[in-house]
Amino acid sequence: MRLSSMADYAVVTMVAAARRCARGGDAPVNAGVLAEDARLPLPTVQKLVSRLVAAGLLTSQRGAGGGLALVRPAAEISLAQIVEAVEGPIALTACVEQGRHDCAMEEACAVRPHWADINATFRDTLAGVPLSRLVAQAAMEIAEVRAGL
Numbered sequence: 278m279r280l281s282s283m284a285d286y287a288v289v290t291m292v293a294a295a296r297r298c299a300r301g302g303d304a305p306v307n308a309g310v311l312a313e314d315a316r317l318p319l320p321t322v323q324k325l326v327s328r329l330v331a332a333g334l335l336t337s338q339r340g341a342g343g344g345l346a347l348v349r350p351a352a353e354i355s356l357a358q359i360v361e362a363v364e365g366p367i368a369l370t371a372c373v374e375q376g377r378h379d380c381a382m383e384e385a386c387a388v389r390p391h392w393a394d395i396n397a398t399f400r401d402t403l404a405g406v407p408l409s410r411l412v413a414q415a416a417m418e419i420a421e422v423r424a425g426l
Contacts, residue, residue, distance in 0.1 A: 280360060287325045287363045288356065288411065289315045294335060295351040295412045305344025325363065332362035351412055357403035367400040368392075 293314035297306040312322040326345060329335040334354055335345050347354065361367055370392045372380050383389065 284363045351409035354408040355404045356406040368396040
């Protein structure tokens, strides 16, 4: 299974936002700066920011002194929350969704009863990875690159 590029970019954007917030206190940052830090096209970051704000992970303030900021500390935002903001509910299969009966094998499927547990385990794993861990890892990698120069 692979996450979409947009989910990957959302994580990168949130890491950039968290790093900026950590460096500048809680000063808001604009989407252009996030795009530059994340090395992503501005329209992509703007689209992601819209979804991340709607999901309650970022806050947006207009006007002078406005910008984007994390709603909660990075330690309280999980990888699962970021992915779900872009992808919707995390599940490896759709057949366990309520009211879904579009699989030809549903009646005789020996695996279907187990997918709910498998999906929950996968989501729990992503939920156990806080944004702060990703920020710390990114900082270490950047320091290693700079030390090698």
